[in-house]
Amino acid sequence: MRFLYTLAMYLVTPLIVLRLALRGFRSRPYYWRWAERFGFFNAPLNLRDSLWVHAVSVGEVNAAEPLIKALKRDYPGAPLVVTTVTPTGTARVRQLFGDSVFHIYLPYDLPYAVNRFLAGVRPRLALIVETEIWPNLYFACRRRGIPLMIVNARLSERSLRGYRPRPLRGMVRAALSCVDLVAAQSQTDAERYRLIGAPPERVMVCGNLKSDMPVPQDAPAAGERLREHWGAGRPVWIAASTHEGEEQAVLEAHLEVLKHLPDALLLIAPRHPERFRPVEHAVRSLGFAFGSYGADGMPSPSHQVFVIDAMGQLMPFYAAAGVAFVGGSLVPIGGHNALEPASLGTPVLVGPHTFNSEEITASLIDDGGALRVPGSGALGETVLRLLCDEGRRRDMGRAARRVFERERGAVGRLMALIAAQLRK
Template identity: 70%
Template sequence: MRLLYNLAMYLFTPLVMLRLMARGMRYGDYHLRWRERFGTFSTPRLNGCLWVHAVSVGEVNAAEPLVKALMVAYPQAPMLVTTVTPTGSERVRQLFGDSVYSVYLPYDLPFAVRRFLRSVRPRLAIIVETEIWPNLYFACRRHGIPLLIANARLSERSLRGYARMRSLVRKALRCVSHIAAQSRTDAARYRLLGAEPSQLTVCGNLKFDMPVPCDALADGTTMRATWGAGRPVWIAASTHEGEELAVLQAHLEVLRRIPDALLLIAPRHPERFRAVEASIRSLGFQTGTRSGDGVPSLHTQCFVIDAMGELLRFFAASDVAFVGGSLVPIGGHNVLEPAALGKPVLVGPNTFNFEEITQALLDAGGGERVATPESLGEDVLRLLRDEVRRKSMGEAARKVFDSERGSVERVMKLVDNLLQE
């Protein structure tokens, strides 16, 4: 099975490179730093570093409180954060600046993994969420590097995917020192893949420990003053292809009843910023962008947030938050940011990537599920018209967020034990 896996990796690598070239035509950063994807990079002295891998923006945001806790607890150890996407790498730079070293994780090719580990020589490896790379895991065991999967989650879809090579995945998981699962459901799914009960601890979700900037609400209030403090505002965050049209149709319904309403829309992927903006303008909306206008004007009907790392302030400036990836079968995105700011949350029917968090929010009354794309407009309109309901849902959302904090402390205990061992 491992031989077949390596053969497949070598065969698919040229196709992956072609995909990167294609994406680079729309988002230039994909053309940069290709050598890192094969384990080659210029590196300072990283021997004995603490290494955290977070594949993209969502995982980097989840890892933020853990990385900061590691830097406080082990100030003498160099810190390395690897990502896979340019947006993830940029988010690392935004959050940590020069206090961490950041490169791309190499492809799971034996020679690339060996080259990477020879350059880095980490004291501890922490993989955030769902990244099971057999060659990387085998190499960590061979080099005696403790490996922790933190914030471990495994959706039903991922479980089915990994089950196709169950014997290889089982052997890879036996290389892991410990798995800090988000929930009992995630832990059970890791058991089905072959993890031992002694490897598993349920530690909760790191995203509940994300820092909420104290100035986020103040920034939101300041922005609202520029476009009219009394205007009803809703945000569609982390939208995907196939969702923007439903969002814009919903906003048309809202505008028929509330002519001065404002929609903030944040596409999930930067390479789609311009396409989404062009679509909105083609439909006749008065449109603004973060890059071109800074903030909406009094006359803006739709505002495209074409910037990374700024969602919190726009959530704070909104009355209602719709979280994307849920009207299409992507599986949904993080509902915790609007919840942390006390905003009522709407999601579509597809939330399997964050099923337990989303369900907890729905059960507590902090969120509502949109049954169909066609019903989004009515659901948004109902909440924009009902201030009492919005406040009640917002308070319930914030309570869910506050009640689940503490995951970082539990994961740090596992880290301390592994480093002492």
């Protein structure tokens, strides 16, 4: 079966490259460093016995941040390698860690590319973040005797269905037999990994690394400065990590809010840089008075909408906002990190699609720190209701913060498992 999979990978590679080229029309960084995607790169001489962390994109890099910092602290002499798949993930690695880690794109799952990559990186341990099952990569790690762990492992119901068709079932099971440990986010994720073939004795629950993300100490003060700049007491909400299909709904919701709160301000932060210009165009076409982070730096009292067209700048804005809608949830993306606003005591709103973090979202909702809107039509009404009820926002913010604090500790549990693995 793996032969057929590999043959299929070779056949579809030209289409994958074409897709990359087409994406490059919208985001120029997709044109950069193509050779790395086939395993060609200049490896530093000191990479022997490296610790390798793979995080697909921005969300996984953010989740891995506390883990990578713990690895740097506990293994200061070990070279750290971080791989990503997307340019936005690459930019986030650079923003967080600079040159203190060696970054490279993960190659396509082709045997020659994978072997060239592993020969250059020479890892002592491989840590795959969340949900990345690449058969040729996993088998190559086993052949080379490289311990392999899936950390912060999650598996949505949709992904579970995708891995279970009969033609794939045996190959997925064989690939997972190469994994030394699956450290799952939740009991549900652990059970799903067992269902697709992970050896039960190698699966355990460690919690969600996102709950251990560092909360910037200056975020509350920065949020206060923002509020003073745009006008203390002004009703403000943020729509963060939005996708195509959500921004228009968010802007229409803000029109509804403005009918009742004419001084309200919407902060909108698209998930991907290629969305910055289309969002600004949509804002302009609806006639809003607006500014942007890149052009203005801070929202002014005259702005009705402010576009955060920069990566990694959300926390001060979360701290300043009265309500936070977390995107990727009105459309079937699966939702993004609701623990970020929760960590700052900001009430959270999510849409119906939160399968990327089912248990955390359920905890926030059940404990009163978050509300779920059934669809885009209900967003404006829900935001308006919360902006008009300071007591409700205060109670929700406290509840959200309690959930965040309760979930902490995943990094410590995971680091103990990593230490045990490295002692073998």
